[in-house]
Amino acid sequence: MSVTSRYRDAWEGFWREAPDGQGAVFWDAEPALTAGPHLALFEPHLTDPGLPMVDLGCGNGTQTRFLADRFPHVLGVDLSAAALDHARRADPAGQAGYRLLDAAGKGEAHTLHAEIGDANVYVRGVLHQADPDDRQPLVDGLAALAGDRGRVFLAELSEAAKPVLMGLAQSPAGPPPKLAPVFRHGIAPGEVADDAVPALLRAAGLTVLAAGELPLTTTEYRPDGTRIELPSKWLVAGRGH
Secondary structure, three states: OOOOHHHHHHHHHHHHHOOOOOOOOOOOOOHHHOHHHHHHHHHHHOOOOOOOEEEEOOOOOHHHHHHHOOOOOEEEEEOOHHHHHHHHHOOOOOOOEEEEOOOOOOOHHHHHHHHHOOOEEEEEOOHHHOOHHHHHHHHHHHHHHHOOOOEEEEEEEOOOHHHHHHHHHOOOOOOOOOOHHHHHOOOOOOOOOOOHHHHHHHHOOOEEEEEEEOOEEEEEEOOOOOEEEEOEEEEEEEOOO
């Protein structure tokens, strides 16, 4: 297993404690502010919108359900069983499927690809949470899921996000209520250099087809009432053009 047990246990602890309901955790912003704008950037690059759509790192499934309204076959995957419990409870009609998956784990992404074939893959804010040694295996897993025809959309915190998060964490009043559990469970975000992400994609055999910047919207607010947004970059990648 590639992902360390510490990392998996941190996520299990976080999701076991997290309340049900959309918006209850720090990054669980409504799809109109997250997957919606991302999809507008992603869709023009899809060679086949009918391929399965995999929401990797789906958490409690808020964005997964949004995608399931728009694509015929959507699968939310996460390495936390507790997160998937949240996702299934929030989706009693079973709009999407949900599955335990460690995308950085040896062979797991290949096994899923063998089952569902090429897929389009949506990934928001996952890479910076992975331990540095797991980042290339994780991106290799994305490439395995995409295969020859699928496309990958990756939204990731930029380097500029770290000082914002550290500033929030070190506020005299303490971190905002929804950010505090993230730090308490040892899920403090790591720093991924902006130029490292395209390099990881290239090393996995993927070509960057489009890229840009778009803030990552959170569910938390500053004392002045403004919503906290974190600087982020997005990329679309796939094999060929």
